[in-house]
Amino acid sequence: MFEGKRILCIGERDGIPGSAIAECIKTAGGEPVLQLTQCFV
Amino acid sequence: MDLEDQGIIKKTVEEQNENNTVMVVLGSPDEKSAEMYSETVKNGDPTYAGPLAGVSLGLPVYHILEDEVKEHIDSEVYQQQVGMMEMVLDKEAITRIVKKIREG
Numbered sequence: 001m002f003e004g005k006r007i008l009c010i011g012e013r014d015g016i017p018g019s020a021i022a023e024c025i026k027t028a029g030g031e032p033v034l035q036l037t038q039c040f041v
Numbered sequence: 042m043d044l045e046d047q048g049i050i051k052k053t054v055e056e057q058n059e060n061n062t063v064m065v066v067l068g069s070p071d072e073k074s075a076e077m078y079s080e081t082v083k084n085g086d087p088t089y090a091g092p093l094a095g096v097s098l099g100l101p102v103y104h105i106l107e108d109e110v111k112e113h114i115d116s117e118v119y120q121q122q123v124g125m126m127e128m129v130l131d132k133e134a135i136t137r138i139v140k141k142i143r144e145g
Binding site: 001002003004005006007008009010011012014015016017018020021023024025027028029030033036037038 | 042043046049050053054058059062063065066067068069070071074080082088092105106109110113115118119121122123126130138
């Protein structure tokens, strides 16, 4: 599913941050090309 | 979605999306936020305020809590990075709306 794909990891501070999504995606063979963590404070 | 981030997403997709290899994985904490982000990366900024207004990127969008995403990820890493939030967030509502927009 993620093998060979470039992934935009759009996380949120009150949910799952972009960095955590990226760590997961790497184990599935995807390449995180962007990590964002939205914050609404 | 933050206007600056919309610009970053637009630029990244323009640079990286050869052969349609770009996908989005969200980490939104609720249904409303998941809906807004999914809409923005698929059909364009629904508020018509940012660089993605009227820009339909058409990207495949998933949420990290979806079972079909989870099953591809190393279970130890998933537990470490997502496990706690998986227990407290409304997984069913969040994943339902993302899937609806992705397939809509």
